[in-house]
Amino acid sequence: AQKITQTQPGMFVQEKEAVTLDCTYDTSDQSYGLFWYKQPSSGEMIFLIYQGSYDEQNATEGRYSLNFQKARKSTNLVISASQLGDSAMYFCAMREGLNFNKFYFGSGTKLNVKP
Amino acid sequence: DTAVSQTPKYLVTQMGNDKSIKCEQNLGHDTMYWYKQDSKKFLKIMFSYNNKELIINETVPNRFSPKSPDKAHLNLHINSLELGDSAVYFCASSQFRGRTNTGELFFGEGSRLTVL
Numbered sequence: 001a002q003k004i005t006q007t008q009p010g011m012f013v014q015e016k017e018a019v020t021l022d023c024t025y026d027t028s029d030q031s032y033g034l035f036w037y038k039q040p041s042s043g044e045m046i047f048l049i050y051q052g053s054y055d056e057q058n059a060t061e062g063r064y065s066l067n068f069q070k071a072r073k074s075t076n077l078v079i080s081a082s083q084l085g086d087s088a089m090y091f092c093a094m095r096e097g098l099n100f101n102k103f104y105f106g107s108g109t110k111l112n113v114k115p
Numbered sequence: 116d117t118a119v120s121q122t123p124k125y126l127v128t129q130m131g132n133d134k135s136i137k138c139e140q141n142l143g144h145d146t147m148y149w150y151k152q153d154s155k156k157f158l159k160i161m162f163s164y165n166n167k168e169l170i171i172n173e174t175v176p177n178r179f180s181p182k183s184p185d186k187a188h189l190n191l192h193i194n195s196l197e198l199g200d201s202a203v204y205f206c207a208s209s210q211f212r213g214r215t216n217t218g219e220l221f222f223g224e225g226s227r228l229t230v231l
Contacts, residue, residue: 033217033218035217035219037220037222039156043203043224043225043227044222044224044225045205045207045220045222045225047219047220047221050217050219052217089156091158093220095218101146101163101165101170101171101209101211102160102163102171103148103160103209103220105157105158107155107156107157108156108157
């Protein structure tokens with residue numbers, strides 16, 4: 001079974017609007033971490049935001065926030081007020097409790113922001 | 116100062132050759148990784164070292180051999196290169212300290228390997 005599932009290969013959003021990128025995960029551990037990374041066309045991997053499994057509040061970082069639904073095992077990324085520079089690949093990732101060193105990545109979502 | 120640096124950034128070579136990619140991190144992290152990103156952008160873990168000890172060794176051909184001379188360096192040597200080895204190889208490091216930090220992966224810029 002896939003550990004991380006991103007069901008949206010590609011998404012379009014109008015500039016200045018909000019967009020939600022979906023991510024579901026599969027784990028039986030109680031302790032785990034969830035991450036989102038951005039990969040622009042230049043290729044570097046940029047860490048955006050983190051949610052710990054014990055965190056009760058949804059994580060927020062500037063225009064990025066997570067809609068963390070633990071019972072549904074989903075951690076959707078919300079980008080508010082989209083900018084042209086947000087056009088990139090977005091990867092969801094999980095680090096499981098049993099092996100703190102192993103990160104699983106989803107297949108990514110390509111976001112295009114239209115002017 | 117670059118936190119995770121890898122060289123070379125681009126590598127073009129012929130099938131059958133041997134090549135190496137070097138990685139260094141100055142973050143003081145204990146754990147380092149090699150990831151392969153294929154043409155469909157899928158990121159696959161290859162190896163992970165913790166304090167110079169190999170802790171993750173995914174299903175990777177024996178032609179790939181990592182080496183960690185110290186915890187700040189993790190190199191990747193590839194023998195007898197094949198067309199399917201063409202990809203971007205990312206080095207990364209992390210340091211997880213329980214609930215006191217996020218322990219995210221810090222990535223290098225990637226090394227794009229093209230095998231002709």
